[in-house]
Amino acid sequence: MFPPKRRQPGEYIRKLGKERQQSAMLRYALAVSLFVGTVFLFIIFSHSSLRIILLLGGLTTSYYLYRNGQYLTKRASDAKHGVKAETQVAALLLPLESRGWQVEYNLRIRRWGDVDVVLHSPKGNWYVIDVKSHGGTKVYESGRLRKCYGRNTYDFQEGDLISKVKGQASEVRSLKDARWVTGLLCFTRGDVNISDNNVSGIYVVAANHLVNTLLQLDYSL
Template structure:
């Protein structure tokens, strides 16, 4: 599945108005339900756009022996935005966030925050998804959160074992993690195993 496909589909689904809402909208009436649906659709659309931007940034890695799989199902109702297998056989899960540039991404009392908004649940989600991927593949997996738009304190930091960093540092950090160690056979094996055990996510 292409990057952002399931998020884009979800945006269309939650933003779809019922027949009577179309009539209300035509005469300039907005109900609380319509406003909520628009907000949710906007959030899903932003998620899809962030995932597409991440895919564009990751494209050069495909020529360097990396494998990248998008929108993989974990559990019954969750998905991994991207799973990366490095040319050395290291495995990463990548959670993409497209957050407003108005506020900084930072740590507040050991919790992930975007301005005054607590985002620590995103860390819990990344850790859970990574645990599921690790069980499926039988190898350690490193969770990453990449942030578009919003500035990230210190150019990146760790919170409870999850690396959080700005999108413009993503390739630099991933390449540094490999550090010249190559194991193309293991990388290929793990990518094939991920394709077999982690199906594409469908809303």
């Protein structure tokens, strides 16, 4: 039912993080090289009217490369947090595997990149889990999932997480020829303050409630 080669938790995002870090290092190297080259040319063409244009162009491009390197470094750091979160969830799911649940990690699908976790229970029920490491208290207000820090509430930069999980569940349903696939959004940090932990059919849970939620769902389905 599952592919012979079992992917490890966080395998896809770990690879992505390494690629981002390598790209960041390249941007930094190019930024430094361009800065040094620009200063050198500025000195060489000390009597040319073009040296100001060269200086401005070179410094602007160098700064752009540096800022892009910073962005990629942050994205690489985000990927590391993602790997840690997926590994943490995998450890939580081990008791279910010992009870006969089948677990697949990082399932590649067409539209949504990959699904962090796909589960098939002994009762024949299917689940997908999208793992996130955002802190704060998750709430549902104004028609969207948000995160609270104290009195301040923020949107998720990734966009509509609920729609994403719905899309993943739909694709896995088709891929596995399942009758139905239940979607869960699991946060390894922070709390969840949502009535019944249910947003439009997607269950939003903190990691410490994940296994109990799956067992309760599997019992009721």
